[in-house]
Amino acid sequence: MIIVMKPDAAKKDIEHVLKTIRDMKLRPHISKGKERMIIGAIGDERNLANIPLTTFAGVEKVLPILSPYKVVSREFKKENTLIRVNGVTIGGKKIVIMAGPCSIEGREMLMEIGKSVKSSGATILRGGAYKPRTSPYSFQGMGKEGLEILKEAKHLLKMPVVTEIMDTRDIDLIADYTDIFQVGARNMQNFSLLKELGSTNKPILLKRGLSATIKELLMSAEYIASKGNDKIILCERGIRTFETETRNTLDLNAVPVLKKLTHLPVIVDPSHATGRRDIVATMSMAAIAAGADGIIVEVHQQPEKALSDGEQSLKPDEFKQMVKAISRIARAIGRTI
Ligand code: PEP
Ligand code: MN
Numbered sequence: 001m002i003i004v005m006k007p008d009a010a011k012k013d014i015e016h017v018l019k020t021i022r023d024m025k026l027r028p029h030i031s032k033g034k035e036r037m038i039i040g041a042i043g044d045e046r047n048l049a050n051i052p053l054t055t056f057a058g059v060e061k062v063l064p065i066l067s068p069y070k071v072v073s074r075e076f077k078k079e080n081t082l083i084r085v086n087g088v089t090i091g092g093k094k095i096v097i098m099a100g101p102c103s104i105e106g107r108e109m110l111m112e113i114g115k116s117v118k119s120s121g122a123t124i125l126r127g128g129a130y131k132p133r134t135s136p137y138s139f140q141g142m143g144k145e146g147l148e149i150l151k152e153a154k155h156l157l158k159m160p161v162v163t164e165i166m167d168t169r170d171i172d173l174i175a176d177y178t179d180i181f182q183v184g185a186r187n188m189q190n191f192s193l194l195k196e197l198g199s200t201n202k203p204i205l206l207k208r209g210l211s212a213t214i215k216e217l218l219m220s221a222e223y224i225a226s227k228g229n230d231k232i233i234l235c236e237r238g239i240r241t242f243e244t245e246t247r248n249t250l251d252l253n254a255v256p257v258l259k260k261l262t263h264l265p266v267i268v269d270p271s272h273a274t275g276r277r278d279i280v281a282t283m284s285m286a287a288i289a290a291g292a293d294g295i296i297v298e299v300h301q302q303p304e305k306a307l308s309d310g311e312q313s314l315k316p317d318e319f320k321q322m323v324k325a326i327s328r329i330a331r332a333i334g335r336t337i
Pocket of ligand 1: 184186
C-alpha cells in the first residue's frame with residue numbers, strides 16, 4: 001500500500017501514519033519526492049484494511065499496489081533511482097560501463113586490464129574472485145587473494161569495483177573489499193542470500209536467472225529491497241532458449257519492459273548473453289539503443305589463455321572500439337558516456 005502525504009503534511013501527521021503502520025505489524029518505507037513524501041507500507045496489507053488512513057491528517061491519498069512487487073515498482077516511485085558509488089552514478093543520463101576480466105587471475109593481469117579499460121572509458125572495474133562454475137573441477141576463483149588484488153586495483157586506479165558473492169557466510173568478508181555486490185544468475189533466487197544482502201547498505205548488482213521471468217527478477221529485487229536496501233541494479237544477461245548459436249539469448253525486450261515496471265537502473269551483460277566475442281559490441285550497441293543504463297563487459301588481454309569465459313572476452317583494443325561505437329548510440333538518444 002502507498003500512502004501519499006500532502007505537501008504541507010506536518011511532522012506529527014507523518015509520525016502518526018508511521019506509527020499506525022508499525023502498530024499493524026507492517027514496515028514503513030519512506031520515499032521523499034521533490035514535493036511530497038510517499039510512505040510504503042511493506043508487509044501484509046490486510047492488516048491495514050480496517051484503518052481509515054484516508055481520513056488521517058496530512059494524508060492526500062492511499063493507493064493499493066497492484067503488482068506483487070512493491071518497493072521496486074514504478075507505482076511506488078515514479079522517478080528513476082540513482083545509485084551513487086564513489087563518484088559514479090548509475091541510472092542517470094550518463095551510461096555506465098563496467099568492464100574487466102571474468103575472473104581475477106593475478107595481480108599484474110588485473111592492474112593491466114583495469115588500466116586499459118579505464119583509459120577506454122570504463123568507470124567500474126569487474127572481476128570475480130568466487131566463481132560459480134558448472135564443473136567443480138574448473139577454476140573456482142582466487143578467493144580472498146583475489147579480493148586483495150581487487151581492492152588494490154580499486155585504490156590504484158581509483159575505480160569502484162564489483163565482484164560476485166555466492167554465500168551468505170562471505171558477506172562480511174567481501175563487504176570489506178567491494179563497492180558493489182554482484183549476485184550471479186545462478187543465485188538470483190537464493191533467497192537467504194538476497195535477504196542478508198538486503199540488510200547491508202552496499203549496492204547490489206542482481207543478474208537475471210538463467211530461466212527466470214522478468215517478474216521473478218523483480219520479486220528477487222523485492223526480497224532485497226523489502227529488507228531496507230533499495231540500491232539495486234538489475235542486469236539482463238541472457239536467458240536459456242532452444243537456440244544454440246549463442247550461449248544464451250539476450251532478451252532485449254527486458255530492458256524497456258523493466259524500465260516501465262521499475263524505477264531501478266537496468267544494465268545489460270552482452271558477454272554472458274552471447275558467449276561470443278564477435279557479437280558483443282553489436283549487442284552492446286543494441287542494449288544502449290533499447291534504453292539500458294549501462295553494460296557490464298568481460299575483457300581479457302589474452303582471451304585464449306583466460307581461466308574462464310575467454311571465448312566471450314573482448315581484447316582491450318576491441319573494447320576500446322566498442323566504447324566508441326556505443327558512445328555514438330548514446331549521443332543519438334540524448335545520453336552520454
Ligand atoms: C560472471 O559475471 O562472470 C557470471 C558468472 O555471470 P552470470 O551470473 O550472469 O552467469
Ligand atoms: Mn564470466
